[in-house]
Amino acid sequence: MRDEFRADLIQVNHLLVDMAEEARSAMRQATKALLHADQTEAEQVMLTDNEIDAVYHRIEERVYDLLARQAPVASDLRAVIMALRVADDLERMGDLAEHIAKIALRRRPAIAVPEELRPVIQEMAEVADRIAEKSVAVLSTSDIQRAGELEADDDQMDDLHRQLLAFMLGAAWRHGVEAAIDGALIGRYYERFADHAVNAGKQVVFLVTGEAATA
């Protein structure tokens, strides 16, 4: 019974790692779509998001099946519930990548992001990718050390987000309202993507150490 539970949980964890990798891919594709007005990449994001949703539903099914068959208790049960919460975060990450891809599509053939903004958006995308990569690693290996790096990465994301807003509000901005609205929403989507990835990592920490990260 206990071995069977472990095997089930490992399978759920594999699905979570798959889902986290897909979420990371979705955002990489969304960034390419955004910075190059690339329709193919944008459409790929939608496909990847569909896959993420499919894995999400497989995780939910498997978790409910596992709960029904194995009736885990104590730390086993906590692990299962954490898996569901991580899946919630990863599912949202896919949605946020899709939001960015949709902005890219809406402005095609123009590039939604004016040239001066691209470096900061590119940096936000890199930080988002780094955070997503660490979340994959933390989910694969329960490496608490790497999870600990997530806070600092997230602070960097917040700094970049502030830079982005300051730039659009500065006297040098000459791209009008539409590009500013796009920029504000794009910034928000990268920031939330990072928040969810950090959250997924924190859940693993909670699972391993039993200590909740502060909300």
Place this chain on the structure above:
Amino acid sequence: MRDEFRADLIQVNHLLVDMAEEARSAMRQATKALLHADQTEAEQVMLTDNEIDAVYHRIEERVYDLLARQAPVASDLRAVIMALRVADDLERMGDLAEHIAKIALRRRPAIAVPEELRPVIQEMAEVADRIAEKSVAVLSTSDIQRAGELEADDDQMDDLHRQLLAFMLGAAWRHGVEAAIDGALIGRYYERFADHAVNAGKQVVFLVTGEAATA
């Protein structure tokens, strides 16, 4: 044992209803803060959000305690997990109200929302409040019928959000970039608040009927 479980679950449900009411209050206060540049209301939102977070932690503790003591299975266990997911949604609703209050504070003594935008923001706030009120009702009474109304309310929110964006992108807009960025983010916050409230309602439907609402 079973009676004890029921009693525990009812207590968790009471806490969820409290939390949903607080989330609704937080957004009402945030709207007042926003539309009247009212510092007292804005500060009240922060206090209400702190209370929401406190109830959230009580729910988490109580749920983990309940799981450890009662080891529920099958539909009982599903009810407990749903409670946690609803709590996640309600916690985010408090955060979103706080985001709106922060914009209000940042622009004081000016009102962050230009006069022409206020009617549509007011309408978004009313729809958000109606959705939040229904979520409270659904959580209190498991009234599936009222939960069914949430989709239509949410569609109305999406329409208002589109109107808001169209207005800021129209030729008549003369409030510049800062007000447009604020408007875009405010719109996003009301929309997400509504999404989470609808989600909380759907969880209750899933619990009662066993059928998942489509994601």
